[in-house]
Amino acid sequence: MDRLSKDFLLGKLKGEAEKPLEEASSLPPGIYTSEEILNLEQRQIFAKGWLCPGLAADIPKPGDYLTYSIAEQPVFVMRCTDGEIRTFSNVCRHRMMQLLEGRGSCKQVVCPYHAWTYNREGQLIGAPDMKRSKGFDKKDIKLPEIRTEIWHGWIYITLNDDALLLEQSLSELDKLVSRYKMAGYIPVAQQNHVWDTNWKLLTENFMEGYHLPVAHRNTVGAWFPTEATIFPDETFETFTYQTFEKTGDAVYGRAHDDNQVLEGKWRHTSVMPSVFPCHMYVLAPDHFWYLSLRPRGVGQVDIRFGLALAPEVMAALDDKDKFIEETLDFFDIVNSEDRTVVEGIYRGAKGPLTEPGRLCWLEREVHDFMRYLSQALNG
Ligand code: FES
Ligand SMILES: [Fe+2]
Incomplete structure (x- = not known):
């Protein structure tokens, strides 16, 4: 063979x-x-699987983010306004531009292509010159959210809805x-x-x-x-x-x-x-x-x-x-x-x-x- x-x-x-x-x-x-x-x-x-993009302590303040990818999916991990850490698709809902690069801190996420703007929770809040697009409503558009867990300070993320909770799968560790x-x-x-x-x-x-x-x-x-x-x-x-x-x-x-x-x-x-x-x-x-x-x-x-x-x-x-x-x-x-x-x-x-x-x-x-x-x- x-x-x-x-x-x-x-x-x-x-x-x-x-x-x-x-x-x-x-x-x-x-x-x-x-x-x-x-x-x-x-x-x-x-x-x-569960992948680790970094530490919760890497993004201590609301608006702090870091970027990563899961298989071919670009993602960003954000410390949201309520202090929770959430992970979102890092792809603009307009025409697929990658939104964030590297690490940093932001009040809102502004797409570098045509400036569609999302709040820290992934909700679209701004889209210039879209008034002529019939039925378009910012409220309908949100970045997909990705499963995120914090385990002993580590951030873990997965695309798999069926993956076991880490407190179960890592209980012996x-x-x-x-x-x-x-x-x-x-x-x-x-x-x-x-x-x-x-x-x-x-x-x-x-x-x-x-x-x-x-x-x-x-x-x-x-x-x-x-x-x-x-x-x-x-x-x-x-x-x-x-x-x-x-x-x-x-x-x-x-x-x-x-x-x-x-x-x-x-x-x-x-x-x-x-x-x-x-x-x-x-x-x-x-x-x-x-x-x-x-x-x-x-x-x-x-x-x-x-x-x-x-x-x-x-x-x-x-x-x-x-x-x-x-x-x-x-x-x-x-x-x-x-x-x-x-x-x-x-x-x-x-x-x-x-x-x-x-x-x-x-x-x-x-x-x-x-x-x-x-x-x-x-x-
Ligand atoms: S691709 Fe993001 S605003 Fe156009
Ligand atoms: Fe070594």
Whole structure:
């Protein structure tokens, strides 16, 4: 069978997903390079899952917004006048122009094409020169609203009316992460990047600590005892995670003396959840950082990266700007180490001689992700 055909790739995915981790191999390379698989992912994964465009704390005041997309649907997330966070189609109801770009704050949403104007709740309130259009009534026209939930400070959005509430689908994760009180962490950066790789290769790279002592030996890998990595006994349909500890000389990843909420080993333990399909974060006692991914074609990925600091860390800083700049410089190096490998793997995946290889016990989350993918794509 053609090793790029959809049936071959989905069959291999199912086969590896059903094996125990100890016997499993990585996915066939074609699964990262096939347009057909990407189209299926857009329909079965991105149009159906809960995606994370950022943090509620990124848009603290009424009128603050950030933009994102779900599959091919442009959206914006708005802090409305009543203080609620809602998500709307970011497409003008006149002739489809995209309304908002990037992040910002506004009193109302004005289309840059012909100035149709919407209030913060998505209702059309202004449309110049429309008096001759028979029966036209602004009151009839509203931007479609998209399901939105806030979970521990994260914004999650979905086009899927049937998706389970997050308090149900993430209840087991809640038990683990609620101790950190991450909704109170203070965002200090949000950046957007595009890397030349398939989105799944970056997802898988995030999920395994096997590469840390090697690819990140000069940064995060230096304080990372791999044998202290712990995976849950069970597997979950909507997320996976690992926990790991930071040694005493770690610059980041240990609780500040003023941290009143974490006790015992949790003061130097980080949790690394991956909420399927594409929201991943490292939640540490002193900070968290995250990636939220969207495919931009087979060989490119849109990355939203963000960093937040625990409130006691922020409060104790004498020179906040300097600390944030140094921390972001550090993450720039970590991210560039990852970029080198995930772009390298993508080039590798295109080679006609490339074959899957066996997985290591530290790649447990990669195997969990395969099971999620197989469930989503094979049904
Ligand atoms: S497309 Fe928005 S006002 Fe015309
Ligand atoms: Fe990495």
